[in-house]
Amino acid sequence: MGTIGGALPTLRANEFELIRLLAYEHFGLDLRSGKEGLVAARLGRRLRELGLRSYREYYDHVVSDSTGAAMTAMVDCLTTNHTSFFREARHFDFLRDTIFPALKTRPQIHIWSAACSSGEEPYSIAMSWLEESHGEFGTRLRIKATDISTKVLERARRGEYSSDRIKEIPLPILQRYLVRDASGDTFAFKNAVRTMIEFQYLNLIGRLPEGYRCSVIFCRNIMIYFDKRTQQDLVQRLSAHLEDGGYLFIGHAESLNSIEHGLSYVSPAIYQKPGARHSGQNGRL
Numbered sequence: 087m088g089t090i091g092g093a094l095p096t097l098r099a100n101e102f103e104l105i106r107l108l109a110y111e112h113f114g115l116d117l118r119s120g121k122e123g124l125v126a127a128r129l130g131r132r133l134r135e136l137g138l139r140s141y142r143e144y145y146d147h148v149v150s151d152s153t154g155a156a157m158t159a160m161v162d163c164l165t166t167n168h169t170s171f172f173r174e175a176r177h178f179d180f181l182r183d184t185i186f187p188a189l190k191t192r193p194q195i196h197i198w199s200a201a202c203s204s205g206e207e208p209y210s211i212a213m214s215w216l217e218e219s220h221g222e223f224g225t226r227l228r229i230k231a232t233d234i235s236t237k238v239l240e241r242a243r244r245g246e247y248s249s250d251r252i253k254e255i256p257l258p259i260l261q262r263y264l265v266r267d268a269s270g271d272t273f274a275f276k277n278a279v280r281t282m283i284e285f286q287y288l289n290l291i292g293r294l295p296e297g298y299r300c301s302v303i304f305c306r307n308i309m310i311y312f313d314k315r316t317q318q319d320l321v322q323r324l325s326a327h328l329e330d331g332g333y334l335f336i337g338h339a340e341s342l343n344s345i346e347h348g349l350s351y352v353s354p355a356i357y358q359k360p361g362a363r364h365s366g367q368n369g370r371l
């Protein structure tokens with residue numbers, strides 16, 4: 087019968103440990119003790135959906151699924167996909183005032199949104215660039231947008247958002263880059279914006295894109311799930327993908343204070359890879 091409609095089973099200590107290790111090894115998630123309640127509640131919903139009787143059964147279900155879909159569904163339950171357009175506006179001000187002026191004349195610019203969730207972050211980057219280049223040169227900016235959740239990536243690729251999700255987009259910008267569907271409730275990005283972004287599945291704990299170099303990496307509101315060791319390793323590996331003088335943006339609630347990294351602090355949640363000329367005046371990277 088399973089748990090459908092009934093009370094959830096208790097999450098036993100050994101079951102928590104199995105799930106904790108699985109989430110750590112595959113996704114770098116740091117589910118320290120104290121997170122038992124969160125794990126039980128979040129995965130409990132999956133247990134119900136699947137009609138399973140215990141967290142051990144759930145664990146067996148996840149590890150025996152060779153397609154990886156059960157593992158992906160697990161990480162979806164354990165992390166949040168919360169995001170919004172132009173979230174943490176200071177990063178977009180910095181893009182506009184410092185980074186874009188420096189890159190303007192380049193034939194090709196690369197930016198990576200490294201935990202892009204349902205796409206609000208990369209679409210905000212694309213709109214910011216189009217605004218700066220007066221709608222021209224869209225093809226000069228290539229945005230790589232990656233996430234581990236296939237569910238959010240599907241939504242991101244569709245590029246359609248309900249009216250309550252687009253509130254942070256200023257009206258003139260909304261009118262320039264999105265179109266309203268016949269029902270009036272959904273807004274879809276125009277092709278000129280969509281074609282600037284390439285969405286891909288990528289686990290930040292695994293191999294990063296070989297040979298890929300970019301000017302800016304957005305890795306925001308994801309570090310918070312990782313322990314110090316994983317954070318340090320990730321920041322070092324991400325830095326290798328930044329060109330000299332390139333920038334790493336992290337979430338404003340995150341910090342690199344207690345880890346070792348070779349980046350220079352620029353301002354809250356903004357770090358720069360040393361090695362190239364950069365001046366606040368002309369913003370050269």
Ligand SMILES: C[S@@+](CC[C@H](N)C(=O)[O-])C[C@H]1O[C@@H](n2cnc3c(N)ncnc32)[C@H](O)[C@@H]1O
Pocket residue numbers: 112113114161162165166167168169170173200201202203204207232233234235238288289290291305306307308311337
């Ligand atoms: C809170 S959202 C952040 C979205 C966006 N960066 C922002 O700041 O608005 C965190 C995202 O990280 C993704 N994620 C979690 N673990 C990951 C991993 N190991 N590799 C890549 N993405 C991961 C989740 O699927 C989720 O979409």
